[in-house]
Every structure is written in structure tokens, then in C-alpha cells.
Amino acid sequence: MKIAVCVKQTFDTEAKIVLKDGKISGDGINLIINPYDEVAVEEAIRIKEKQGGEVVVVCAGGDRATEAIRQALAMGADRGVHIKVNDPDVDEYARAVMLAEVLKEQGADLILCGHVAADDGSSQVPTRVAEILGLPHANVVTKLELGDGKAVCTREVDGGMEVMEVALPAVITCQVSLNEPRYPSMKGIMQAKKKPIANVDAVAVESKAKIIELALPAAKQAGKKIEGEPEDTGKQLAEWLLNEVKVEVKQ
């Protein structure tokens, strides 16, 4: 089975956001694989380990994105495709078009993605890719079972879980509870250096949604903090809940 995994490089989740000339500054920021995409890479490798095949990592991003691809290769993916995109503000539409172009060429049996990017929080790109390629999709999957030409996906929906079957090839987006991604081994890291990464230019496509302003949210003010005997502090907290928040107490 040939599996393509879409990997986005994002800021470390601990990163402090600083604006420079009205843009988000990447200076001194540690970059990681989007946590959901790491889960997608892990799932792809597990499928390969079980039934053989190939895992191709596709990433659209600037020069530093090579690090994210290498990390996926060190985990066990076979090769990478780096779509060179230098403008960090390309919108979800444009990114989907760029990725779909490459994915179409790859002709994978299964395309795995994260269900959301930790930086832009959009949850758009994979579903758009599926539409462009005319493939079925399943979002926010927590369990994936593959069987003759189809995927049975257990996925999170509001109010519960759903079991859904789609025919392959399909685009499937991963939730973190799908698996626990491995750390690359020393051997994996060494091997990754020799694995091929193809550099391709992104197809020319204009963004349709444009960021016109960036700001930092007003810092939340710390309120009251009390210490003391639980009998007293607990009582004060209850009073605050009743008088300030005006909670309704259900007896």
C-alpha cells in the first residue's frame, strides 16, 4: 500500500508569539511537526510495518521545513516531497491546491493528514484536498481499520463517536488519540540522512482569504488568590461563585 502523509511544520507549542513589523516573528522559534501530523506519520508507518508498502511525506513550507520532513523520515517514512513555499500566509485554498497537485502525481492508496494545524487552527486543508482530488474523506479519526479497498474509521463527532466506512483511496485526518507517535531511533536518524527528498516548486495560485491584521490578545489579569484553612478558603470560593459568578445550584 502506498501512503502519502501531509505534514505541516509548526511552531513549538511552547513558543511565545512576538510580532515584528506587523508579522509573526519566527526568530529563535523551535519548529516541530504539527502534533496531529506526527500521529498521521506514525499511523502510516504502522500500516507499512504490518502490510508493506511505501510512506511518502509531503510538506509545503519554507526552507526550514526540510527538518520536519527529515524527522518523519527518521521515524520511518521512506521519502519526502518538499513543496517550496516561502510566503507563510498562503491560505488554506492555495495550500490545498498546491498539495493536491503533488498528491495527484503520487497516486497514493491512502492520504493521511492531521485534523487541524496547531498554528492556524483551520481544519480546512485535507477536506479541500479530498474535494479537489474527488476522493472520499473521513475527519477526526481515532481508530483506523483497513480492509479490501476500504477503510473503517471510528471518528469523533459532536455528542459521541461515529463509525464510518469509506472506499480507498481516501483522505483521512487523524486525532491525537489514534496512536502514540514513536521517537526516532539513532539508527532511524542516520538512515533518514540518506533518504530522498524531492524539491518541487509550488503551482502558482493566489490566496483567497487574506490576513489583514495581526494582534496579540490583551493579557488576562490575574485576580484574587487566597491561602489559608480549607474551611475558610472553600467558603470564600463558594461565596464568590454565588455572588460574583451567580451560579445556579442544582440540589
Place this chain on the structure above:
Amino acid sequence: MAKGTWVVVDQRDGKIRKVTFELLSEAQKYGDEVTAVVIGKGVEGLAPELGKYGADKVLVADDDIFAVYNTGAFVAQMAAMIKEYDPAVILFGHTTMGRDLAARLAQKLGVGMATDCIAAEISPGKGVFTRAIYAGKALAKVQVEGTPILATIRAGVMEVVESNKAGEVVKAAVAATAGDVYQNVKEFIPTISTRPELTEAEVVVSGGRGLKGPEGVKVIEELADLLGAAIGASRASVDSGWLGHEYQVGQTGKVVNPNLYIAAGISGAIQHLAGMSSSKYIAAINTDPEAPIFSVADFGVVGDLFKVIPVVVAELKK
């Protein structure tokens, strides 16, 4: 000329999610006719409820094919109705259904879109949406132009206002066919809980590693039930197996926006704050006076949750 605002109704078995009412209320501000779009099976009866929160019209697509949400049929139906009625703006809740439907539809229409928005400014042919990016560490204003303008809006950020509109039913021609369906939904397993859903709850009581085990979960459950609250969790208590992942609040869990968030035994890691720091009131109970959660808490108690919470419970019961 495209005109009117559509709000896509998020419902399952006739039960409408609250975000739908939030969006209908918000849409009143745009000064244009508001249409609630409801796709489902046996859903015409929802019209009065939708009118109550601001739907001038209720566009109903009723068919067996829509009995359970499936992307292909819903997208085909939406696309056909958009062609026929030409709306200017279409709002979805940023729910599992909303984001799934909106993304696929946006691509089919070849338009840009802003998702998980927390504010919207609409003018003719243009929408400017505020989004929290980098898990709430920055705010971006995103501009989308053209028709229709599509956006998904985060639950809990817009106020529900009753405005008692007509909710006049307009029946849409069913355009989706069996050939549009590419997902076979085999089963829905509802979360069995007497508590409200995490992303819709007015009050959330969350516990972290400080719960120390299932016994600690019982302690927060008692408080939650007294407040009619949903239960939430930090990743530490999910990873420890005390609560399922569906309870996790934060960057890789759910984003919640309740009126009150109570964090018990949670340190307040940046990834946890990402999911709850926009709550209106925040209370924290933690033994460590230096815990970062106190920097966002309106009311912090330095103390042992096993001792403090029972006192709170007893006081509230009085």
C-alpha cells in the same frame, strides 16, 4: 446580486445545537434577511424554534438521504440551493459537522473561508473575521471577498438573543442523489452522560494530575453536578487514564468557552490554557502557589482540592 445571510442548522435527530441559535442571533446584526438552512429527515417542525432566535425564513431540504449527516449529500444539496437562491453570507458552527461541510463546500465553490472565528464584520461582498491563531496566542483578522462568503464560528462566543421572527418555511427541491454519498455511516455511539456537552456547557469543572486517581474524579464530579457542569480534563489526567480523551481541554483537546471554568489540580501549562483561557470566569484550586494557572484565574485558592472542594460543595448546598 447575492443577498441574505444563511445560517446552516446543526442538528441531530431534531435536536438543534446551541451554536445555531448563537449564529441566528449574530446574523440579525448584518441587516439582511436571515435564513436558517436545515437539511435532514423530518425537520420541518424545527421552523418555529428557529424563528424564535431570528430566522425570517427556514429553508428546508427534507429527505431520507439526509437522515444522518454525510458530507457528499449535504454538499450537493448546499451547492444546488446556493445556485438557486444566491445567498451573500453563509455561517456554520465550528462543530464537527460544520467544519466538515464548510470546507468541502468552500472548495467545490472555489472560495476562500475563515474557520473557527470569534468575531465577524460583514459588509456587501466582504467579510472580515477575527480568528484566534497559535492556540489563542495571537489574533488574526482575515478578509474574504466575493460570493458567497463562508465562515465557521466558534461555539459560545456569540450571544443568544430571542427576536421572534416568522420562521416561514420554504421547501427546497431535493438535489442530492445516492451517487453523491461516499461515506457509509455504520453506527453512531452517543456519549451517555447526564451532564451537558463540554463545548456547549455554561460551567466546566476540570481536573488534572492533582486528582491523583479515580477518587479525585469523584470529587470534581460532585461539584460539577451541583453546578450542572460538564467535566473537563488536562492531558495529564487523560494520559493517566482517569478520564477519556473526549474530556481533554487544550491545544490537542477541546476549546471551551464557558461562563465559568474551574481548574482543580491543573498546573496551567500553555497547552491547557489554549483551550480555556477565554472563559468568562476562571477559578483555580492548586496546592502550589506558583502554579501558572493562577495567572489567568479570577479567583485562586492555594490549597488541597480534596479538602477545599468538599467545603465548597457543603457551602453551596446550604
